[in-house]
Amino acid sequence: MAKKIKAVVKVQIQAGKATAAPPVGTALGPHGINMGQFIKEYNERTAPLSGTVVPAVVTVFEDRSYTFIIKSPPAADLIRKEAGIEKGSGQPNKNKVGKLTRAKVRSIAETKMADLNANTIESAMKMIEGTARSMGVEITG
Amino acid sequence: MRGPRPLTRWLEIAVPAHAEAVEAVSEILTRIGHNGIAVDMPTVGAGGRGAETGDYTVKAYLLADADAFAKVSDARDALGHLQAFGLGPIGELAVRTIDDEDWLAAWKASLAPIRVGAFLVRPTWSDADAAGAIALALDPGMAFGTGLHPTTQQCLEALSTLPVEGLRVLDVGTGSGILAIAAAKRGAREVVAVDVDPLAVAAAAENAERNGTRVAVRQGSAADVAGAFDLVLANLVGPVLLAVASHLRARVAPAGRLVAAGIVRDAEAGVRDAFARVGLRLVEREERDDWVRLVLTA
Numbered sequence: 350m351a352k353k354i355k356a357v358v359k360v361q362i363q364a365g366k367a368t369a370a371p372p373v374g375t376a377l378g379p380h381g382i383n384m385g386q387f388i389k390e391y392n393e394r395t396a397p398l399s400g401t402v403v404p405a406v407v408t409v410f411e412d413r414s415y416t417f418i419i420k421s422p423p424a425a426d427l428i429r430k431e432a433g434i435e436k437g438s439g440q441p442n443k444n445k446v447g448k449l450t451r452a453k454v455r456s457i458a459e460t461k462m463a464d465l466n467a468n469t470i471e472s473a474m475k476m477i478e479g480t481a482r483s484m485g486v487e488i489t490g
Numbered sequence: 491m492r493g494p495r496p497l498t499r500w501l502e503i504a505v506p507a508h509a510e511a512v513e514a515v516s517e518i519l520t521r522i523g524h525n526g527i528a529v530d531m532p533t534v535g536a537g538g539r540g541a542e543t544g545d546y547t548v549k550a551y552l553l554a555d556a557d558a559f560a561k562v563s564d565a566r567d568a569l570g571h572l573q574a575f576g577l578g579p580i581g582e583l584a585v586r587t588i589d590d591e592d593w594l595a596a597w598k599a600s601l602a603p604i605r606v607g608a609f610l611v612r613p614t615w616s617d618a619d620a621a622g623a624i625a626l627a628l629d630p631g632m633a634f635g636t637g638l639h640p641t642t643q644q645c646l647e648a649l650s651t652l653p654v655e656g657l658r659v660l661d662v663g664t665g666s667g668i669l670a671i672a673a674a675k676r677g678a679r680e681v682v683a684v685d686v687d688p689l690a691v692a693a694a695a696e697n698a699e700r701n702g703t704r705v706a707v708r709q710g711s712a713a714d715v716a717g718a719f720d721l722v723l724a725n726l727v728g729p730v731l732l733a734v735a736s737h738l739r740a741r742v743a744p745a746g747r748l749v750a751a752g753i754v755r756d757a758e759a760g761v762r763d764a765f766a767r768v769g770l771r772l773v774e775r776e777e778r779d780d781w782v783r784l785v786l787t788a
Contacts, residue, residue, distance in 0.1 A: 357530075361516060370525065372594070423520070429551035475577075
């Protein structure tokens with residue numbers, strides 16, 4: 350019989366750099382999972398991706414056991430890379446810091462599709478567009 | 491050196507968000523969060539899939555210092571713009587203060603003493619009775635190897651059954667030093683432990699001393715050790731085992747044994763081939779939770 354799920358938590362941290370400090374400790378500790386084990390497993394599995402942010406979705410079961418899945422990089426990281434910018438705008442409605450073509454938006458949406466909880470590519474694109482615009486990145490084309 | 495340290499206080503910033511807005515809210519909170527963010531996801535299906543419109547809460551944590559409230563204010567401003575970009579609705583940003591102890595206690599509670607083979611691995615703050623087992627006291631915060639990971643357990647079990655007394659033992663990639671200490675406690679004549687990570691070297695040396703064992707801990711890899719050992723322990727990962735296979739072989743004395751662990755099942759064939767090529771013969775194989783442990787002989 351399938352185990353009962355207690356919580357699903359995504360942690361979005363630097364590959365290979367998980368520690369018991371926040372956000373991992375604060376987000377997962379209260380669910381009673383074996384933190385030392387999670388930290389080791391996350392760091393081992395993400396070590397080859399060092400230098401990037403690697404989200405992991407952790408499913409915690411009622412018996413405190415857990416599984417986790419490594420996800421694609423955050424949308425914001427893909428947007429920054431494609432738009433060639435270091436960081437988003439603090440005032441996205443006034444200060445535009447970069448541009449992204451709709452084709453690039455589609456490409457990012459396709460990369461992220463499985464992780465976005467979107468049922469269609471159009472709704473995934475809408476999320477990517479909105480995220481990009483909230484960072485001060487204009488959508489063109 | 492030890493003693494109560496000042497309590498660190500953190501601010502938890504929590505923003506409920508519609509699925510559509512999660513990535514954008516995450517981006518904003520990542521700007522202020524310590525080391526990244528976390529997202530509480532709906533528990534609909536494994537991994538939260540199928541929860542397109544479910545409720546998410548994006549959380550960031552920052553040290554409660556003099557700049558904290560200015561950062562929170564910046565985040566609040568940025569979140570205020572989100573509605574203009576056609577994403578789903580978000581809720582009010584909530585701030586609460588949490589102490590280190592709040593989550594450290596939960597973490598420590600998850601690190602109860604654990605019996606593995608002939609050993610009782612307990613955190614340094616626990617005074618659990620070993621009840622006939624060989625006690626290993628380790629501070630899990632310091633380095634890998636707390637006795638909780640399947641690969642560490644597999645190696646401790648090997649150390650419980652293999653002959654160790656009176657032997658020369660080498661532990662490659664010692665981490666916290668747990669396996670080296672276990673070998674010393676089982677009566678090894680001499681234990682050498684190496685790790686490329688200087689933090690691990692310091693942790694292993696301290697743990698060995700704390701456990702009253704004599705372990706020669708040095709920084710380096712299998713290639714940096716000379717001589718032959720009756721028992722070589724290598725709880726590493728598949729790619730590293732492949733890279734150091736010949737060096738491990740060179741350290742195994744005639745009729746000596748190598749315990750190799752940290753091998754995910756998918757990597758097993760490659761690792762076994764590499765060991766066979768350098769003249770190591772498989773004696774025993776054990777698998778747990780997709781992790782494979784091999785015992786080989788020269």
